[in-house]
Amino acid sequence: MRQLNPYLNFPGTCEAAFNFYKAAFRTEFSYFSRMGDTDAIEVPEEDKNLVMHVSISFGDNHLMGSDVPESMRKDFVAGSSNxxxxxxxxxxxxxxxxxxxxxxxxxxxxxxxxxxxxxxxxxxxxxxxxxxxxxxxxx
Missing domain, CATH: 3.10.180.10 (2,3-Dihydroxybiphenyl 1,2-Dioxygenase, domain 1)
Structure with a gap:
């Protein structure tokens, strides 16, 4: 296995979480985009400011994450079993x-x-x- 990159999902708190992680690890975002930044999919107005994808890097390792849109949160539990x-x-x-x-x-x-x-x-x-x-x- 070349890499193992944890990917974390959040119920609308991804940006705050990754700003917190970025500060603790003393690094910067290697990638950051919001759901409203793309024209590839139709995004409801209330979800446009959610994080579509964020990554912070440590050499060849990455911690990545995104927000779960409101319409997909029915069975979502932040941080479960990981x-x-x-x-x-x-x-x-x-x-x-x-x-x-x-x-x-x-x-x-x-x-x-x-x-x-x-x-x-x-x-x-x-x-x-x-x-x-x-x-x-x-x-």
Missing amino acids: YVCVSTESREEADRLFSELSAGGKVEMPMSDMFWGDYYGSFRDKFGTYWMITYSKEQ
Whole structure:
């Protein structure tokens, strides 16, 4: 497998979520478009400002997302059954990302040394996305 790129969907909060992620990861959007930016499909007026596609990049890795239009949200649950796992280069980076991304969310497991040898923590952020932050001394 060459890449694994998590793709997150949101109920109208994608832009706020990705601005939050962009700040925490200290990066910029590599792509950003709104549903109203295309003529390829007919978009209801109330959905034109929703995010059609956004991406932030880290080397060859990408975190991508979009909003789910109102008409498609019947069975949608933000953040359901998905985690984004971030492997860091240092304990300090792990602590910083955990602190910034978990702000306003719900911590499941605080950062701590785990029995398998990693420094690890997990949480649900304020947008409903689940995260695992890990640092392994043996990289």
